[in-house]
Amino acid sequence: MSTPDRGRHRATTAAAERLERHALTLLALATGAVLLVVLYLPVAVVFRNAVIDGGSASLAAFTDVLTDPFYVGDLAGAFADPLAIPGHLASLWGWLTAISVSATVATVPGLGLPVPWLAVDTPGVRMGLFGFTAYQAALSTLASVALGLPAASVLARYDFRGRRTIRSLTILPFVLPGILVAVGFYATFGHAGTLNAVLGTVGLGPYPFIEWNPLAIVILAHAFYNAPLVARVTVAAWESVDVRAVETARSLGASRRRAFLDVVLPQLRPAILTGALLTFIFTFMTFPIVLALGGLQLATVEVWIYDRVSRLDFTEAATLAVLETVLSLALTYAYLRYESAQSGLSRAGASPPPREPLFPDWRRALSPRRLAIVGYGLLALVVFVGPLASLVLGGFTDGGGFTLRHYAFLLERQVEGQSFQTLPLPAIRNSLVFGAGTLLVAVPMGVVISVVTTRAGRGGTLVDALAMLPLAVSGIVFGIGLLEGLVFGIALPGGWRLQLTGGVAIVAAHAVAAYPFVTRNVSPLLSSLDPAMVESARALGASRVRALRDVELPLIASGVVAGAAFAFAISIGEFSSTVILASGSDAYTMPVAVERYLGRRSGPALAMGTVLLAVTAVSFVVVDRVGGRFER
Structure with a gap:
């Protein structure tokens, strides 16, 4: 090799080494730039439109909303x-x-x-729009706690075949699209639903259950979503109850009921309140379930914002979005403060209560307590299994029995010249393509944020808080910001224009909604790694990026895979932002197609919902098999 060639080789090697040394910093900066453009900028656009009137700052829009009884009663x-x-x-x-x-x-x-x-x-x-939203959230919270606590009791106190499977299934609602749950309840309680079909076998019905009391159906659907959350949080607390304290109370003459009220319940109260507060936050920002089952008749703040956007009233929509975001952030802050206050009350060294067989023999199996458990099991079967079973069954049946014509609709409606605007196969194709695009964007972002937060010390807490904004901002608010900002385009100095349209905007929205779940699955594994292994690799000459690639990533692979499965499932089921961004375009997805079909053809809506359920179930199996952790 000649001297000039050796010089160029050394220069190239040195440049490569410098790039590798600073690769993590560059990746962090690139991730921050993406978040700035596709997350903080759209949210800032919503806030700006709410306070800018005629080119100058004004709070007139907030005054109009807060002094209108329609909104605040x-x-x-x-x-x-x-x-x-x-x-x-x-x-x-x-x-x-x-x-x-x-x-x-x-x-x-x-x-x-x-x-x-x-x-x-x-x-x-008079409650007003915000009051009704809080009212239905409170009722949904009560229903979720009432359904979730008995499940937590059974899972924590009894041993039976399938217990671990049922406990793992409590994660299922987190990967089920909200519109899918709504369609499942429509298939159960609708005019041609499963419940009316059962009543028809004895000569009763059909009855318009949804029309009679749509709020009750909405609350039940919210309980389907959130009761497993209450159960999952409470089971962990129940299993940490110190059995010695219970035995001491019993030895002092306390009855089983008194020991539970005075010893067990105080230890469960923080977990119950945590689950209730989280449920209230989630149901306060509810959208697809209310939109599909109640519409404007039961309009929550989210549904009304969507209606304002569809009417191109962006100022009012932005004002409501800002007020809702402020309330949700306040609730989230209250939850975090409460969780932080309870974190120091752990009972290390407590002796957990042993689990007893659920049905040890036929005499004890007939006890009132176990009969009550059987009754609750039947109720849970109707509430949690019934809607999904009705969804699948409705896709294969009609008034005359078994049929495949609903699935034939999904194939035959692709013929040119059909007047039906939402074609099924493009919806399925778009969902899969957007899901793949979301993986390519969300997984690297989530991993980089996890690395930064675990290595930055105290500064990592601030980074983590800033990066978790999507968990506190609803999809509707984010969709409005993307639509008014990046989709319509933002003028830049020098005549440039920043614009994202079509599928690119939807992938951006899905990636922003999904990457926090990658971070939540990867960060605990990164934090638990032995620093000595990384230090040994660095001492042997490996750069920081090389140590991350060859040492750390293989050890956290299960978290990355679980996070990717969550990201894909969230993209497949994302509805709130997608329904806004896909309006008037051919970038609609399966959840959007389900909602559009539901108002016209319930059979094809159920068939499309079944396809959506199958894709989501595959993602859930991946999450469950790799043992991913979910934190929210």
Whole structure:
């Protein structure tokens, strides 16, 4: 090799070494730039549009919302005249003392059977849009806790065949698209649903269950989503209860019930409150379930924002989005503070209670407590298995029995000249392509953020908090920001224009929604690695990137795979931002197609939902098999 060639070779090698030494820093900067453009910029656009009126800053839009009884109910008077708050509080106290719970009796049309309904009489109180959103979230939280706590009790206290499988299934709602759950409940309680089919075998029905009480169906659907969360959080607390304290209380004469109330329940209370608070946050920002089952009749803030966007009223939509985001961030902050306060109350060294067989013999199997467990199991079967089974069954049946015509619709509607605008196969293809694109973007971002947060010490906490913004901002808010910002285009100096359109914008939205779950699966594994292994590799001459690639990544591969499976499932099922970005384009996905079919052809909607369920189930199997951890 000649002298000039050796010089060029040394220069190239030195440049490569410098690049490798700074590769992690460059990757972190690139990830930060992507987050700045596709996350913080769209959110900033929403906030800007809410406070800019005619080119100047103004809070008029917020004043209009906060003083309108349609949005805040009777609180509008307090916002309009803050000095009169004492009078408003006195009136509110009078309303609260007048609230009564009464049982009324309604008659089922065409049958004459009395049906008791629990009614809450609130004379003179108007809740408004925000009040109703909080009201349905509170009812959903109560239903979720009521369904989740018995499941936690059974899983924590009893041993039976299939216990581990059932416990692992509590992660399933996290990878199920909300629109899929809505369609499942429609297939169960709809006019041609499974429940009416069962009643028809004894000559009853059909009855319009959803039309009679859509709020009850929505609350039940929310409980389907969140009761497993309550159960999962509470089981861990129940298994950490110190059995010695319970035995001491019993030896001092306390009954089983008194020992539970005085010893066990105080130890479970933090976990129950954590699950309830998380459920309230999730259901406060609910969108696809209410949109599909209730529509504007049960409009929450998210549904109303979507309606304003569809009417091109972006200022009002942005104002509502900002107020909702502020409330959700406040709730999230309250949850984090509460979780932090409880983190130091762990009971290390406690002796967990042993699990007893659920059905040891036929005499004990007939005890009232075990019969109650069987009854709860049947209820859980209806609530949790029924909607998914009805979804699959509805895709293969119609009024005349078994049929494949709904799936034939998915194939035959691809013919040119058909008037139906949402074609099934493009929806399936788009979902898979967008899911693959999401993996290519979200997985590297999630891994890089995990590395930065685990190595940055105290600064990593700030990075982690900033990177977790998608968990506190709803998909609707993010979709509005992307639409008004990057989709419409942002002018840059020098005549340049920053713009993302079509599938690229949807992949960006999905990646932003998915990468926190990659981080949540990878970070715990990175934190638990032995630093000595990395230091040994560095001492042997490996660069930081080489040590990450050859030592750390193989050890955290299960977390990366689990995070990737979560990211793919989230992309496949993402509805909130997609329904906004896909409006008026051919970039619609399976969840969007399901929602569009549901209002016209329920059979094809159920068939498409079954396909969506199959793809989501494969992702769930991957998550469960590799043992990925989920934190939220």
